Amino acid sequence: MATPYRRVVLKLSGEALAGNAEFGIDLPTVERLAQAVRTLSQMGIQVAIVVGGGNIWRGSQAAERGMDRSTADYMGMLATTINGLALQEVLERLGVATRVQSAIEMRQVAEPYIRRRAIRHLEKGRVVIFAAGTGNPFFSTDTAAALRAAEIEAEVILMGKRGVDGVYDADPRKHPGAHRFERLTHFELIQRGLDVMDPTAASLCMENRIPIIVFDIGEPDNIVRAATGERVGTTVGG
Numbered sequence: 001m002a003t004p005y006r007r008v009v010l011k012l013s014g015e016a017l018a019g020n021a022e023f024g025i026d027l028p029t030v031e032r033l034a035q036a037v038r039t040l041s042q043m044g045i046q047v048a049i050v051v052g053g054g055n056i057w058r059g060s061q062a063a064e065r066g067m068d069r070s071t072a073d074y075m076g077m078l079a080t081t082i083n084g085l086a087l088q089e090v091l092e093r094l095g096v097a098t099r100v101q102s103a104i105e106m107r108q109v110a111e112p113y114i115r116r117r118a119i120r121h122l123e124k125g126r127v128v129i130f131a132a133g134t135g136n137p138f139f140s141t142d143t144a145a146a147l148r149a150a151e152i153e154a155e156v157i158l159m160g161k162r163g164v165d166g167v168y169d170a171d172p173r174k175h176p177g178a179h180r181f182e183r184l185t186h187f188e189l190i191q192r193g194l195d196v197m198d199p200t201a202a203s204l205c206m207e208n209r210i211p212i213i214v215f216d217i218g219e220p221d222n223i224v225r226a227a228t229g230e231r232v233g234t235t236v237g238g
């Protein structure tokens with residue numbers, strides 16, 4: 001029988017919160033995600049969420065249009081905090097105790113990121129939402145997920161993707177014959193340049209031997225399947 005993980009990092013990209021829209025936050029979608037997180041929490045699985053911001057702002061895209069990259073990235077980090085607060089609100093409404101910890105200090109809206117405190121919250125059964133990525137420009141929330149997972153000693157990163165149900169050898173939307181991997185190593189992921197996470201995030205996972213499960217977030221039950229050890233999507237490493 002499959003064994004549930006004890007402590008997981010769930011990476012939710014900004015677009016996972018947007019539902020079918022390109023931008024913004026779709027509350028019914030957030031509620032479906034939150035229900036899955038509640039299920040994990042009720043099963044005694046410790047859940048930390050790293051939330052992205054691409055549904056609101058992407059630093060690199062603004063930089064391509066001439067904006068200073070660091071400023072654009074700080075804006076992106078603030079966008080992740082907006083998403084983090086939305087997630088917190090919906091989770092709490094469903095009766096799940098949460099804390100938002102931000103890598104950029106914003107005392108009125110979130111706790112500062114303090115590793116030992118985050119672990120304590122998790123041990124008490126609270127869901128911890130990590131906002132503001134790593135707190136540094138030129139990084140991504142995928143890297144934040146890898147970093148936080150290493151810091152809090154999570155066993156796995158659950159990486160929900162919108163519109164794709166695992167890792168393929170080519171973009172399945174453009175190449176109908178693309179092959180989906182059941183498993184592959186971190187090294188293969190990096191070597192083949194597969195578009196799952198950026199190389200910085202992937203190599204951090206490789207160095208720290210953190211497996212990543214990539215699955216379709218459009219079906220929120222997949223979060224529960226992945227966290228309980230059922231086969232879903234693609235497993236990288238582990």
Ligand code: UDP
Pocket residue numbers: 012013014015051052053054055057058059060072073074075076077079080132133134135136137138139140141142143144
């Ligand atoms: N960002 C950053 N440093 C970090 C994490 C995020 O500068 O450690 C900025 C970056 O501009 C990025 C934006 O925040 O484009 C939103 O994050 P990301 O693109 O990773 O979100 P996702 O694609 O997961 O929605």
